[in-house]
Amino acid sequence: MRRLILRRLVLSVVILLAVSVVIFCATLLLPGDPARAILGQQATPERIAALNAEMDLDKPAIVRYFYWLGGLFVGDFGYSTSSGGPVSALLSQRLVSSLVLMCLAAIVSVPLGIGFGIYSALHHGTRRDSAVTWVSLALAALPEFVIGIALVTLLATSVFQVLPAVTMAPPGVAPWRLPSQMILPTITLALVVAPYIARMMRATMLDVLDSGYVEMARLKGVPERRVILRHALPHAVGPVAQVIAIQLAWLAGGVVVAEFLFRYPGMGQALIDAVNFRDVQVVQAVSMIVAAVYVVVNLLADIVGILSNPKLRSQS
């Protein structure tokens, strides 16, 4: 089992390295001259040459790749051409804000999804079950911004005006200091991922409820509540963990749209600004960080899967 985990670990590292090559090569194709972009009006040939030397742009691409890769390990993501400062200063606070938002969304969506999945499975074949199924199918189809705008219309502007529609934290104040502004972005992201968790939970729960050991427990007179919580649920949660992980990894991408919609000062917002300003170093850094989050979450899910699988446990 340890070898299996080790192998997954190595694979994750290789994948991240390959992603870094892809991201770096993509930006090599970019037309334009970063030094000229930074200097703007003050661009003289000498200054451009000096800045190129300072940013190592006069070196061959392969050398620059290794400089860049080395920088990633020590938190040096290069210079932002639009703000002029180091990328790490621009992103560090935003990374924390985004992670907080993602965690909140996870905390809301996982119990929500599991709860509705179980509810649906327990009422299998009834009207309640089909209501949950229809709602989750519809929600699952909707892009993030559609859900977000529906919520804003409903709760912030047109129908009820109970929550702020956008995040307006003064500079330097962390957005979670203003909890009412976190509610809508969190619900939006939670509603995006919860339907998938609910559907998977329902499916595995139905499988488990159909099994011999649940029938056995019922036949020997175990109270229904205990049958579900102690006999069925632990078996049903295993496969759901994988889906939860995939959904949380999906949040790493979905958070971009939610942040833009609610003007939440996170990584996604930074990424969109950077794309608009063609700020290559920031785009590289954000893509790399998002990919890292994605890979790490998947790795954790796999390790949990390996650890919780009794067949793999006994093989070692």
Place this chain on the structure above:
Amino acid sequence: MSDSAAVALTGDGPGGPDRSDAPGEEAGAVKESASRPVPILRRVWAQSEGRIGIVLTAVIVVLAFAGPPLAPVLTGHGPTEFAARPFQSWGLFGTDELGRSVASRFLAGGTLLVVYAVAATAIGLIVGAAFGMLAAYAGGILDAILMRCNDVLLAVPQLVFAMLAIVVLGSHGWVLIAVIGLTHAPRVARVARAATLNVINEDYIRAAEMYAMPRSHIIFREIVPNVTGPLSVEAGLRLTYSIGAIASLSFLGLGMQPPTADWGLMINENRIALSIQPWGVLLPVLAIAVLTIGTNLLADAIARATASTNVEGL
């Protein structure tokens, strides 16, 4: 490489592996060899999900294609013409942020979204299916290399990948189609590979190999017809995500560029006035919602229909 690694990086975002559960309910139904199977369209139509999905999708598609010629006729203004002062209650749905008719822009704004989404889905399906089937059929080192490349591509979320491409290549229509299509490809390839592995050991493939049929012939005549079921489910799903992704990019201001009339872009342009003149946002949101729900219901119905040839009773 272990299979668990492959499973872990499905990276499918919403709609990933849980879809496979849907068909489970009819698994008990057995196809009777004597009777001819019911055609798939009728099996989809036989389910309420399928009917509603088809109707919803059809409504928006008709709107998207009939809208552009009708827009100037019905509203008296073209989608990029100045009609009245910005954000006024002019005509049926008012004016947008530049004083253009919201109704006219709404009618004209769906065509590109639908066309781009279908094109991106087609690219994703063709490229993904080709690589997936090739990997499964070739096996060995080629399979391993292709699937590891897949894992790498899956490690970057679709929207982030699209943004990377837009930074490098600019936001042109072909870039949107190509990048959304190509980011679908590894996800489709996974499904195609799994479906192909299921049929590859069947006797009729062995027989075809014994007769020394060319590989291309085996792939196109023997394998393709047997993997169309999972692939058609995948097509519906990918279409839903293509619509979502392209509309999202336009909403972020990175997709369709002004002054194009486009639903995603309209939402971006008009959302500052959501509280005073909401139609410029709500109409396109509604249209995108109906379209994606429709295609998703359709995908789900296709999944059930392909899982069993006997769903008349649903």
